[in-house]
Amino acid sequence: MKIAIVGGGISGLSTYLFLEQQLAKDERLKDAFDITIFEPHDIPRLGNERADDIPSSGGGYGLAGNGMASLRRLSPTLHDQILRNGFPSPKFVMKSARGWSLGVMPFTDLRGAPPECCVMVLREVFVAALYERIPASVIVQHKVLKVEDGNDQAIIELDNGEILNYDLVVGADGVWSKARCAVLGDKYPPEYRGLFTVAGWVSTDYLPPPAETGPTAHGQTVMTFGPNGFFAYTPYTTGNISANEKHIRGEATLPPGKSAFWWSRSAQEDSKANPDNAELKQELEKRHSLWGDPMILRIIQASEVALKIPTFVMPKVPTWVGQRVVLIGDAAHALPSSSGQGVSQCLEDAEAFANPLAFNLAEVNKEEVDLKTLGTTFAQYIKVRKAHVEKVLDAGNKAGDSSRDLNYVIELAMYGMTWAMLKLFGAFFLKTIMDYDLLAEIEKVKKQSRSN
Numbered sequence: 001m002k003i004a005i006v007g008g009g010i011s012g013l014s015t016y017l018f019l020e021q022q023l024a025k026d027e028r029l030k031d032a033f034d035i036t037i038f039e040p041h042d043i044p045r046l047g048n049e050r051a052d053d054i055p056s057s058g059g060g061y062g063l064a065g066n067g068m069a070s071l072r073r074l075s076p077t078l079h080d081q082i083l084r085n086g087f088p089s090p091k092f093v094m095k096s097a098r099g100w101s102l103g104v105m106p107f108t109d110l111r112g113a114p115p116e117c118c119v120m121v122l123r124e125v126f127v128a129a130l131y132e133r134i135p136a137s138v139i140v141q142h143k144v145l146k147v148e149d150g151n152d153q154a155i156i157e158l159d160n161g162e163i164l165n166y167d168l169v170v171g172a173d174g175v176w177s178k179a180r181c182a183v184l185g186d187k188y189p190p191e192y193r194g195l196f197t198v199a200g201w202v203s204t205d206y207l208p209p210p211a212e213t214g215p216t217a218h219g220q221t222v223m224t225f226g227p228n229g230f231f232a233y234t235p236y237t238t239g240n241i242s243a244n245e246k247h248i249r250g251e252a253t254l255p256p257g258k259s260a261f262w263w264s265r266s267a268q269e270d271s272k273a274n275p276d277n278a279e280l281k282q283e284l285e286k287r288h289s290l291w292g293d294p295m296i297l298r299i300i301q302a303s304e305v306a307l308k309i310p311t312f313v314m315p316k317v318p319t320w321v322g323q324r325v326v327l328i329g330d331a332a333h334a335l336p337s338s339s340g341q342g343v344s345q346c347l348e349d350a351e352a353f354a355n356p357l358a359f360n361l362a363e364v365n366k367e368e369v370d371l372k373t374l375g376t377t378f379a380q381y382i383k384v385r386k387a388h389v390e391k392v393l394d395a396g397n398k399a400g401d402s403s404r405d406l407n408y409v410i411e412l413a414m415y416g417m418t419w420a421m422l423k424l425f426g427a428f429f430l431k432t433i434m435d436y437d438l439l440a441e442i443e444k445v446k447k448q449s450r451s452n
């Protein structure tokens with residue numbers, strides 16, 4: 001059975017590892033699979049412990065509690081490696097541009113034991129930790145130019161002209177996916193949301209001392225909402241990992257590592273506008289100059305612009321599966337960064353696909369993946385994931401709208417609403433996530449298929 005995974009980002013690599021884990025449960029299946037990952041870029045390699053240097057590429061992101069829980073199910077040692085190499089951020093400090101405190105949002109998932117919380121981590125660090133667990137022989141450093149779906153085989157064309165046949169193709173090639181065309185044609189290109197993110201790094205020496213922002217803010221993620229955009233800063237490594245669990249429970253404060261990550265999101269009509277970094281820095285200074293938190297201007301003045309990212313998201317599409325091609329992660333459903341869920345949903349997709357596939361193969365007692373078994377697995381994957389991810393997309397788009405230019409009344413209403421919701425419901429922003437139990441959903445579809 002030959003499987004091609006197109007793309008070696010979080011989705012592709014975690015799909016490989018979940019497939020390996022799930023197929024290993026059945027002796028007959030264990031060695032019956034030949035999986036190749038196609039990724040054109042170099043493989044990042046990092047040391048095992050705290051990477052505290054500014055990365056050469058990519059940004060940082062928050063791996064939410066549900067993503068960390070999925071990661072723990074994949075591999076407790078990988079989970080702990082990410083925890084050690086990132087910054088656990090169980091509470092986000094929320095502020096207004098006028099200097100008012102809007103409250104503290106818990107970002108924990110206390111449903112399991114031990115508890116999970118959002119971990120701020122560099123993409124490069126996470127990708128490297130996944131690669132470390134994958135044999136080098138599995139990875140082929142080529143770009144896929146085209147994927148074709150078919151009854152008997154799926155076909156992929158590489159940038160060196162090679163044409164290869166596979167029983168299954170996993171399209172994990174991100175928002176500008178080529179694999180998506182095999183499933184949906186070119187009818188559903190990613191949509192520009194009219195929002196632009198500028199990001200960079202700064203030494204944590206610039207983060208506010210406790211007296212300035214309250215006793216717990218020094219080692220925390222701080223998010224500020226304003227009438228003309230949004231600004232956030234966070235440590236992404238910790239100086240002391242031994243207090244992690246206490247920190248997640250809010251019983252201790254972790255000192256941050258050496259550098260912090262910041263990002264500013266605001267409205268911009270043209271996705272292709274590409275101002276130079278110096279011009280952007282001036283623009284940032286102007287935009288945030290009157291904001292209440294003096295830290296923001298201090299951070300901007302002390303750093304260089306490192307990343308410029310227009311927000312493209314995928315619209316809701318009719319399906320993520322064809323006959324022998326399945327889309328995972330951003331290739332299926334690129335989410336806005338304001339959802340804080342992109343990576344976590346990638347991990348959940350990978351688990352929600354690999355688990356039923358191994359189950360179905362074991363049930364039909366086959367090593368070959370025929371079209372019927374694939375069809376059943378694809379239908380289960382869609383049932384477990386699609387409606388849920390679309391809810392996350394809606395919530396993320398709504399959250400992103402607060403970064404647009406707002407008039408005075410709407411601005412004040414936004415602060416009032418956020419303050420009241422945090423006071424009354426704490427983690428209201430996480431409701432869509434907390435109401436969803438991935439493992440229970442997977443078990444539900446497996447039970448249904450047994451009873452059919």
Ligand SMILES: Cc1cc2nc3c(=O)[nH]c(=O)nc-3n(C[C@H](O)[C@H](O)[C@H](O)COP(=O)(O)OP(=O)(O)OC[C@H]3O[C@@H](n4cnc5c(N)ncnc54)[C@H](O)[C@@H]3O)c2cc1C
Pocket residue numbers: 006007008009010011012038039040041059060061062063064142143144145172173174175176177178197309328329330331334335336337340341342343344345346
């Ligand atoms: C500004 C910003 C902030 C974000 N913040 C967060 C956050 O805080 N929390 C969070 O969870 N998510 C966040 N995200 C989203 C998150 O980064 C993505 O959801 C996630 O990285 C998607 O992973 P992926 O593997 O599906 O796609 P990608 O990371 O895009 O990986 C796709 C891979 O496929 C490869 N590839 C592409 N084309 C081909 C091809 N033709 N052939 C072979 N390989 C190919 C690429 O080289 C790449 O390695 C953010 C995104 C942005 C833009």
